[in-house]
Each structure stands twice: as structure tokens, then as C-alpha cells.
Amino acid sequence: MRHSFIDRYSALDSPLHLLEPRSKLVAFTTLIIAVLCIPANKGILFFMYFFATAILMGISQVPLTFIMGRVLVILPFIVLATLAAPWRGFPGLAILFIRAILCLLLLILLTNTTRFIELLRGLRKLGCPEILVMNLSFLYRYLFVLTEEAMRMKQARDCRRVGRAPFREELKILSSMLGTLLIRSFERAERMYSAMLSRGFSGEFQVYSPRIFSWRDLTFLSGAALFVVMTFLIL
Amino acid sequence: MTDYAVRITRLGYTYPDGTKALEGIDLDILPGERVAIVGPSGAGKSTLLLHLNGVLESTGSIRIMSSNLDSSNLQQIRKQVGLLFQDPNDQLFCPTVFEDVAFGPLNLSVPPGEIPRRVQKALADAGLDYSMRSRSSHHLSLGERRRVSLAAVLAMEPVILGMDEPTSNLDPRNRRHLINVISGLKATLIIATHDLELVLDVCSRTVLMDHGKIWADGETRAMLANAQLMEMHGLEVPLSLKAVGSG
Numbered sequence: 078m079r080h081s082f083i084d085r086y087s088a089l090d091s092p093l094h095l096l097e098p099r100s101k102l103v104a105f106t107t108l109i110i111a112v113l114c115i116p117a118n119k120g121i122l123f124f125m126y127f128f129a130t131a132i133l134m135g136i137s138q139v140p141l142t143f144i145m146g147r148v149l150v151i152l153p154f155i156v157l158a159t160l161a162a163p164w165r166g167f168p169g170l171a172i173l174f175i176r177a178i179l180c181l182l183l184l185i186l187l188t189n190t191t192r193f194i195e196l197l198r199g200l201r202k203l204g205c206p207e208i209l210v211m212n213l214s215f216l217y218r219y220l221f222v223l224t225e226e227a228m229r230m231k232q233a234r235d236c237r238r239v240g241r242a243p244f245r246e247e248l249k250i251l252s253s254m255l256g257t258l259l260i261r262s263f264e265r266a267e268r269m270y271s272a273m274l275s276r277g278f279s280g281e282f283q284v285y286s287p288r289i290f291s292w293r294d295l296t297f298l299s300g301a302a303l304f305v306v307m308t309f310l311i312l
Numbered sequence: 313m314t315d316y317a318v319r320i321t322r323l324g325y326t327y328p329d330g331t332k333a334l335e336g337i338d339l340d341i342l343p344g345e346r347v348a349i350v351g352p353s354g355a356g357k358s359t360l361l362l363h364l365n366g367v368l369e370s371t372g373s374i375r376i377m378s379s380n381l382d383s384s385n386l387q388q389i390r391k392q393v394g395l396l397f398q399d400p401n402d403q404l405f406c407p408t409v410f411e412d413v414a415f416g417p418l419n420l421s422v423p424p425g426e427i428p429r430r431v432q433k434a435l436a437d438a439g440l441d442y443s444m445r446s447r448s449s450h451h452l453s454l455g456e457r458r459r460v461s462l463a464a465v466l467a468m469e470p471v472i473l474g475m476d477e478p479t480s481n482l483d484p485r486n487r488r489h490l491i492n493v494i495s496g497l498k499a500t501l502i503i504a505t506h507d508l509e510l511v512l513d514v515c516s517r518t519v520l521m522d523h524g525k526i527w528a529d530g531e532t533r534a535m536l537a538n539a540q541l542m543e544m545h546g547l548e549v550p551l552s553l554k555a556v557g558s559g
Binding site: 274 | 464
């Protein structure tokens with residue numbers, strides 16, 4: 078089975094894709110923090126950041142429709158979060174909304190120009206705790222296994238039923254499927270841990286990571302830093 | 313005294329829910345021997361394998377290459393005993409093939425400079441090309457996954473190798489390929505399987521388990537040709553032996 082919901086465009090070779098993951102992580106985090114720090118009364122800065130993000134989006138070669146699709150998926154949450162702070166009044170809410178969308182766009186850009194594995198490697202090299210990175214990598218690895226298991230269960234259910242059951246029945250079937258999936262994952266985790274022990278795991282993760290950091294990364298990093306400093310100097 | 317690769321004495325194991333999985337198991341295996349463990353599902357074959365490197369603990373004693381298995385030397389024993397699990401999805405938990413194969417050697421404190429060479433050699437020994445190192449496990453076929461799992465175990469350079477159903481669910485070509493790879497291994501092999509043709513191909517000695525006990529232990533051909541014994545324990549004489557018998 079092939080999956081395309083993750084890493085669909087992260088294997089392109091735009092200049093943004095070719096960067097070392099560490100430089101991207103640092104640059105995008107800096108940009109996101111900068112966006113969060115823009116004072117609400119400096120509307121022009123929002124435009125500048127939006128413009129910069131648009132340029133990055135253009136460079137990245139990730140299709141705009143795809144990015145917009147991703148934004149749409151998260152949009153309801155942003156709207157909810159925005160509406161949860163009604164005391165801010167209209168301009169405040171609008172700023173909150175724009176901030177969130179900008180951060181979201183930057184994150185989408187980061188995760189779709191870097192393969193998930195590379196992202197993990199970048200986090201690791203930046204000194205992110207190994208246990209956290211390992212958990213993320215398990216999440217990535219078993220997301221696919223679990224999806225397949227769920228798909229097979231769905232097929233088995235569809236094979237044995239004719240037409241639609243009443244809503245309550247449907248819910249019952251769904252909940253028992255979810256329960257089974259949970260138990261199976263639990264059992265799998267135990268087998269997996271046995272496999273780790275069998276290969277000498279003793280509670281501490283050992284990592285092999287040769288470092289490559291090029292002039293490209295330096296350029297991109299200093300570019301991003303320069304942009305942030307400049308925008309705040311304009312104030 | 314003969315030096316055994318594996319010496320199991322009065323091994324017993326009860327699952328947390330009270331089911332007896334293993335009872336009074338005595339088994340000696342010589343270095344370089346290739347032993348098949350056959351028996352119906354639920355006979356305790358996999359459970360026995362999990363004892364070889366101390367993943368499961370129970371009553372009785374296990375000696376591996378002249379040292380008693382206990383909590384003090386677990387790491388040492390796991391260096392010597394490799395286990396191949398039935399489901400490669402349990403065994404391949406890293407994002408890429410390289411990381412999975414390197415996982416064992418890194419835990420054994422192999423110097424980082426030597427890791428790529430180890431991975432390359434293990435992949436080659438399992439019949440795989442080094443170029444597949446950056447692929448993700450979820451993009452591999454089952455046959456490839458099984459071989460990567462084997463490579464991940466071989467990378468630790470074990471002297472004893474336990475395998476749980478290595479050929480299950482493989483198509484004939486992948487199965488044959490894996491059998492060839494297994495036949496070429498130098499380690500002492502303990503293979504738990506239902507694939508009796510594999511047993512005939514690879515193992516000179518067979519141990520028959522049922523209900524957590526050992527019922528027979530001897531030369532492979534003689535045992536597998538014993539129709540009465542086979543049927544009593546939910547097995548069947550392999551076709552190739554039947555053909556010899558009737559022809």
C-alpha cells in the first residue's frame with residue numbers, strides 16, 4: 078500500500094528542499110517567533126512577512142492548491158481558537174487570525190520541503206532530547222502500519238455487511254473497531270519492545286549521524302536572520 | 313564436557329493469565345547445529361525462542377556458550393543470540409533501512425566509523441543491495457522487509473540465530489531466496505516453523521513441540537516421515553517425503 082498523506086512533495090529538488098534540515102528548522106522557527114512578536118499596530122510588518130512567505134512558497138515548487146488544501150484542514154481549529162477570545166474586539170481577532178495563518182503557512186512549507194526523516198534528523202542534531210525524537214520517529218513509522226490495519230478492518234467490515242445499519246449500530250461497530258485497534262497497537266508495542274531488547278537496547282538511544290552543513294545553509298540562515306532584524310529595525 | 317551453544321534445563325513458563333506455555337523443557341544444541349522446532353500453533357515455539365536471549369524470564373536455567381543467562385550478563389548474551397521475529401513490522405521500527413540495521417551495532421557500542429561497513433555487510437549477507445539503505449520500511453515489500461529484518465539481526469554478528477516463521481507469507485521466489493540466504497549462514501540456527509519443506513532443506517535435526525512440551529527430538533527425515541507422530545501433533549508428512557515413500 079502506498080501512502081501520500083505525508084511526504085508527498087518533500088522529495089522535490091527546489092533550493093528550499095536541498096537545504097540541510099537544521100538550517101531550515103532554525104530559520105523557520107525564527108520566522109515564526111518573529112511573526113508572533115509583531116506588535117499589533119504595525120500592519121505593514123504583517124504584509125512584509127506575508128510577502129516573504131509567498132516568495133518562499135514560490136521557490137519551494139509545492140503546488141499552491143496543495144498548500145491551500147492543508148490550510149483548509151486546519152482552518153476550523155484556527156477559527157475556533159480565534160472565536161475563543163472574543164474580548165479582543167474586531168482588530169485584535171483579525172490580527173490573531175492573520176498571525177495563526179502566517180505561522181501555519183510557514184509550518185506547512187517547512188514540513189513539505191523536508192522529508193519527515195530529515196526533519197527528525199535535524200531535530201536530533203539541534204540537540205532535541207533523543208527520547209522525544211525517537212517517539213516522533215515511532216509515530217511516523219507506525220502511522221502507516223496502523224492505517225493499514227484500520228483499512229483492513231474496514232474492508233472486513235464492509236465484506237460482511239449489506240447496506241447500512243441504523244446509526245446506533247454503526248456507532249457500536251465503529252467503537253468496537255477502535256477498541257480492537259487499540260489493543261492490537263498495544264500488543265504490537267510489546268512485541269516491538271522485545272525486538273528492541275533483542276538487539277541490545279538498554280534504555281538509551283544511540284545515534285549515527287554524519288554532519289553536512291554547506292554554504293547554502295549559511296546563506297539561507299543569514300538571509301532569514303537579516304530579514305527578521307531588518308523588519309524589526311523598521312519600527 | 314562438551315561445550316554446548318545452547319543448554320536449556322527444566323525450563324517452564326506460565327503466561328500472566330495462568331496458561332502454561334512451556335513445561336519441563338530440556339534441550340541441548342551444539343555449536344553450528346541447525347535445529348528446527350516444529351509443532352502446531354500455540355505449542356510454545358515462539359515463547360521458547362523469546363527465552364533464548366532473556367526477553368522472557370521463567371523457571372529453569374539457560375546456558376548460552378558456557379555462560380548462565382541471568383540479569384547480569386543479558387547484554388553479553390543478546391550480543392550472541394539474534395532473534396528474527398515473525399512480523400517484520402515489529403522488528404523494523406526505525407524510519408529508514410539504514411537506521412534499523414544500525415540499531416543493533418550502535419547498542420553494542422560499535423565505533424561510529426565502522427557502522428556503514430557493518431550495515432553494508434549485513435545487507436549483503438541478507439541478499440540485499442546497499443543502495444536500499446535510505447528507503448523507508450513502509451515502502452518495502454514483505455519479502456524485502458523480512459530480509460531487512462534478517463540483516464538487522466545479522467549486523468550484530470550473532471553466533472546463535474533464532475528465527476520465528478521466517479518463510480511465512482512469502483511468495484515462492486522470495487521464499488526460495490530467503491532459504492538460500494539462511495542456508496549460507498554460519499551461525500547456529502534454531503528455526504521455529506510450519507514450513508516443513510524448509511526444515512528438510514536446512515535443518516538436520518528437528519524438535520517436535522506440542523502443549524509446551526518436547527515430544528520428539530531427532531534426525532529430521534526420520535521424524536518428518538513418521539506419519540503417526542506427525543498426525544498426532546497436528547502436522548503432516550511433507551509431500552516430498554510422501555513421494556519418496558510411494559515411489
